[in-house]
Amino acid sequence: MVGIKDIAKAAGVSPSTVSNVLNGKKNVGENTRRKILALAEEMHYVPNEAGKILKTKENKTILFVFSDFDRSFYLNVLKGINDYLKDKEYDLLICTQRSCEKFMRNNMSSGCIILDASLDDATVNRCANEHYPIVVLDRILDSPYVKSVIVDxxxxxxxxxxxxxxxxxxxxxxxxxxxxxxxxxxxxxxxxxxxxxxxxxxxxxxxxxxxxxxxxxxxxxxxxxxxxxxxxxxxxxxxxxxxxxxxxxxxxxxxxxxxxxxxxxxxxxxxxxxxxxxxxxPDYERGYLAALYLVEALKGKESASMFRISAKIKNRKSVLVKK
Known part of the structure; x- marks a missing residue:
């Protein structure tokens, strides 16, 4: 991948000059500016948005990790998560299984919601920290940086x-x-x-x-x-x-x-x-609550480490009254 140093070398200028041009600063001469922009296009330069977000602390992306496409309740959970985050102007990144850990860091996402039994507890605890809160929907973990939202x-x-x-x-x-x-x-x-x-x-x-x-x-x-x-x-x-x-x-x-x-x-x-x-x-509600608790954690607000959602019986015809 082409970086700022590669463009600087091709243009015969310093990396800081290239950085100033690519960030729209006006302290570079017009001819140099045009040369750098032309080289960036010619060399197919792609800016490192993750790095930019980390420096400016403007990352508003939440990661949702799940693994089972065969179980439809995930869609209701996901809708609850998305509805809350959309209202709060957060982006939602969805990831599955092994590829997720590389996104569970604050240069890629600001926090994470997990509903994936295949992701082991050690990985979750390793990734969670004061700068990267996590909400889990399928387990209870003893960590100050992990909140559990589970069904009763x-x-x-x-x-x-x-x-x-x-x-x-x-x-x-x-x-x-x-x-x-x-x-x-x-x-x-x-x-x-x-x-x-x-x-x-x-x-x-x-x-x-x-x-x-x-x-x-x-x-x-x-x-x-x-x-x-x-x-x-x-x-x-x-x-x-x-x-x-x-x-x-x-x-x-x-x-x-x-x-x-x-x-x-x-x-x-x-x-x-x-x-x-x-x-x-209530899968929609637990998704919504998971997103709410994660955003609250990102704002530095403390809450209980676990929240249980009540569930109710739905009687239908697959069971008789035998008496």
Whole structure:
């Protein structure tokens, strides 16, 4: 890449003279100015905007890191982020997975919002500092420079499982998401705690590991269909997996909810189509709040390190009243 020193050498002038011309200063003679501008065009000079921003401290770009294009709730989160930032005249830069760390510095962006379980905690903590605040939407980190905006998974799942028990269900299966994520850990813990509270035994053979994608729900349901006795209900850690499970059950002529009930979590746009009982998560609002907290941090305003967003049950026809 051509720099100011290259143009200065070609023009036979000092780098500071080239810099003055390129920055529009009037302290350079007309002939020299024209020569430098002609050389800059001829040599395809591209100004280093990142460096300029760093010097002038005018960077108003927020980075959003995510990784999963298959999960539609990201769009609602993203819309919430964008709506707040647009109103505050910030630009939004979107990045995925491995390429993100090089943008997580204040010569490229002024702060970062992360919704990407594949980005490890060590990287987040390494990049966060007093000049580069970070907001995470998928985990809780012990750092003064990282704020967590997360869903209250635990109480929402407790409420849903208790409602299902109250409807007369006793034999449960559980399909988890990615096991290391806060969402999965909290949802599964709530599930187990609620069963224990009601003195309901949960056989470990009825625990299935998924990855939040529809295919893993489909696979788990196909395995369940091979068992001699179906459980009463399959609790899925998100809607995508629940929808995959319903598709598989339908293929095997297993009726939902007459033969087995199915629940999800998130209330994505397809949940209503499948009549899925689920938990409604306010994704737009958590995106909006994440952007708000990040901008507040950039202004030097302190706030609590964690904010939990409540979620509510959405009852549909995938669960019956058995009593």
């Amino acid at each position: 998974n635990y109480h929402a799942m407790c409420d849903m499982v208790q409602d299902i028990i109250d409807r007369g269900y006793r034999k449960f299966a559980f399909l988890s998401g990615i096991e290391k994520t806060t969402d999965t850990l909290e949802r599964y813990q709530a599930f187990r705690d609620t069963l224990k509270k009601n003195n309901i035994h949960f056989p470990q053979k009825n625990y299935f590991l998924g990855d939040y994608r529809e295919k893993s729900g489909y696979t788990a349901a196909k395995i369940l269909a091979l068992t001699e006795v179906l459980p009463d209900v399959l609790i899925c850690a998100n809607d995508n997996m629940a929808i995959g499970a319903i598709k598989a059950f339908r293929e095997d002529n297993i009726r939902v909810p007459e033969d087995i009930a199915v629940t999800g979590f998130d209330d994505n746009e397809r949940a209503k189509e499948f009549g899925l009982t689920t938990v409604t998560v």
